[in-house]
Amino acid sequence: MCYQTHEIEWQGIRICVRYAPVKWNVISHIEIKVIEPARAPLPITSTGYLSHHIPIGSVEAEFDNVVDCILSWLDARAQSAEWREHVEKSAQGELF
Structure with missing residues (x-):
């Protein structure tokens, strides 16, 4: 395998993407880990x-490659109400 x-950057977040096109001869595997800021949430x-x-x-x-796939996935999920709310709260900070 x-x-x-x-290593990619999406909206100021550095991300490590590991991709195995064939794992165990039966499946593909994508592993995504935020590098900086550490453990930052993603959509x-x-x-x-x-x-x-x-x-x-x-x-x-x-897709042409796994990076395009991940960026597309992130962009699509970033349109969700939950993510937009997260971004808004992060920008203004939480008081409580």
């Missing part, structure tokens, strides 16, 4: 870490 490792994980299994070929069928 061979992982591709990529796809509140803990800054995500391990995600998908059918083999899913990424390649829709």
Whole structure:
């Protein structure tokens, strides 16, 4: 099993993406971990870490590479009401 490792930045958050196109000969695996700020939430994980299994070929069928896939996924989920509320609260700070 061979992982591709990529470091990306999304909205000021540095993220490490590890991708195994074929794991155990039956599935693909994506691992996402926020590097900085450490453990910062993302629209796809509140803990800054995500391990995600998908059918083999899913990424390649829709995207040129795993980075484009992750950026698209983050952008799409960032449109949710929950994420927009999180961003708004983070920008103004919480008093309580």
